[in-house]
Amino acid sequence: MRDVYHEELDSIGATLIEMSGLVASALNQATTAIMNADLQLAEKVIAADDQVDALQKALDARALDLLARQQPVAGDLRTIITSLRMSADLERMGDLARHVAKVARLRYPEIAIPEELRQTVAEMGRIGEELAHKTGEIIDGRDVEAARLLEAEDDAMDRLHRALFSALLHEGTPYPVETAIDVTLVGRYYERFADHAVSVARRMIFLVTGDY
Amino acid sequence: MRDVYHEELDSIGATLIEMSGLVASALNQATTAIMNADLQLAEKVIAADDQVDALQKALDARALDLLARQQPVAGDLRTIITSLRMSADLERMGDLARHVAKVARLRYPEIAIPEELRQTVAEMGRIGEELAHKTGEIIDGRDVEAARLLEAEDDAMDRLHRALFSALLHEGTPYPVETAIDVTLVGRYYERFADHAVSVARRMIFLVTGDY
Numbered sequence: 001m002r003d004v005y006h007e008e009l010d011s012i013g014a015t016l017i018e019m020s021g022l023v024a025s026a027l028n029q030a031t032t033a034i035m036n037a038d039l040q041l042a043e044k045v046i047a048a049d050d051q052v053d054a055l056q057k058a059l060d061a062r063a064l065d066l067l068a069r070q071q072p073v074a075g076d077l078r079t080i081i082t083s084l085r086m087s088a089d090l091e092r093m094g095d096l097a098r099h100v101a102k103v104a105r106l107r108y109p110e111i112a113i114p115e116e117l118r119q120t121v122a123e124m125g126r127i128g129e130e131l132a133h134k135t136g137e138i139i140d141g142r143d144v145e146a147a148r149l150l151e152a153e154d155d156a157m158d159r160l161h162r163a164l165f166s167a168l169l170h171e172g173t174p175y176p177v178e179t180a181i182d183v184t185l186v187g188r189y190y191e192r193f194a195d196h197a198v199s200v201a202r203r204m205i206f207l208v209t210g211d212y
Numbered sequence: 213m214r215d216v217y218h219e220e221l222d223s224i225g226a227t228l229i230e231m232s233g234l235v236a237s238a239l240n241q242a243t244t245a246i247m248n249a250d251l252q253l254a255e256k257v258i259a260a261d262d263q264v265d266a267l268q269k270a271l272d273a274r275a276l277d278l279l280a281r282q283q284p285v286a287g288d289l290r291t292i293i294t295s296l297r298m299s300a301d302l303e304r305m306g307d308l309a310r311h312v313a314k315v316a317r318l319r320y321p322e323i324a325i326p327e328e329l330r331q332t333v334a335e336m337g338r339i340g341e342e343l344a345h346k347t348g349e350i351i352d353g354r355d356v357e358a359a360r361l362l363e364a365e366d367d368a369m370d371r372l373h374r375a376l377f378s379a380l381l382h383e384g385t386p387y388p389v390e391t392a393i394d395v396t397l398v399g400r401y402y403e404r405f406a407d408h409a410v411s412v413a414r415r416m417i418f419l420v421t422g423d424y
Contacts, residue, residue: 064293071283081276081296088300168389177380180392188400 020136026097031125034104045101052094131197147201157194232348238309243337246316257313264306336402343409359413
């Protein structure tokens with residue numbers, strides 16, 4: 001039977017995986033909301049982010065408490081510190097999904113993203129969601145190989161982000177400034193969401209291998 | 213005479229203060245660079261960010277080493293964990309100053325910010341720089357009162373950020389999409405820079421009072 005200390009360590013890992021699932025789902029729904037001017041779904045995403053924030057707070061409190069009471073050394077110490085950092089990344093990913101949903105809400109009943117850019121934004125949403133799910137798997141399996149592969153998927157996100165800017169700057173009738181602002185911000189939110197997923201993956205590589 | 217342990221704790225605080233000064237100066241120079249299409253200054257800011265990153269890495273290594281070797285409890289433990297979080301905020305502020313400089317470089321020899329928006333951007337730069345300097349003072353003095361006041365200054369940044377969007381959306385001849393993209397991103401960088409300064413201030417309040 002495992003002791004209470006190791007049960008608490010495991011529960012911190014389980015919370016991180018739960019956060020990964022929640023932010024993946026939040027980004028999926030935020031993308032649907034902004035593609036369809038779905039106000040109800042946007043409101044749902046915005047409200048649901050409180051849950052991610054609460055999980056982070058609870059996780060951080062437990063981690064700090066473990067540090068103070070158990071004075072862990074070496075591997076366990078590194079695991080706890082890394083968990084604190086991963087929870088900060090995941091919490092921020094939740095904020096960014098909420099930001100996408102807020103743009104959807106702001107422009108309702110209009111659709112913030114022009115029709116011909118929607119495929120690119122949908123693809124950014126799909127990749128972001130997948131990256132978030134993978135962070136959960138990487139944390140669950142302490143999977144360094146999957147963590148290394150995740151960077152390649154972030155490259156795909158960066159390519160889509162650049163494609164979005166190119167499309168905004170197309171020849172012909174220019175987009176309204178409001179559209180340029182919305183698309184620029186939304187593109188940035190997806191890109192940063194992916195950056196934080198990469199950050200989680202890198203922290204796992206560091207935790208397992210000691211390489212940064 | 214203080215022991216080595218407390219000297220190391222002090223040196224972590226000194227590094228945070230040094231980082232505050234560097235990111236304040238980086239934002240000042242990045243703002244000058246983007247106002248004047250000053251390529252040399254932009255390149256200088258971009259290159260100088262490596263120093264902030266190196267300070268963060270060294271600080272984090274020292275903090276983790278202290279945690280592992282000294283197994284600090286209560287106040288010292290909280291100080292070290294808070295230092296790790298502040299160093300992450302300050303490192304990100306350095307990135308954001310570098311992002312502003314990169315927009316300056318991208319548009320050189322053009323000036324990325326239209327003339328009539330420059331006063332607002334200059335003011336955002338001034339406030340951001342001041343916030344960064346204040347984080348240094350707050351860390352140095354563990355100054356909860358100054359930390360609380362810092363939020364009011366961030367409100368000024370948010371107002372300027374909204375004013376920037378309003379100006380972009382003015383009546384009359386619309387801005388080119390490229391300008392809308394640049395101003396949107398730059399505005400966001402300043403706003404996020406200020407958010408991280410507020411985060412440092414809040415962490416000090418938490419460290420000293422235990423309130424979050």
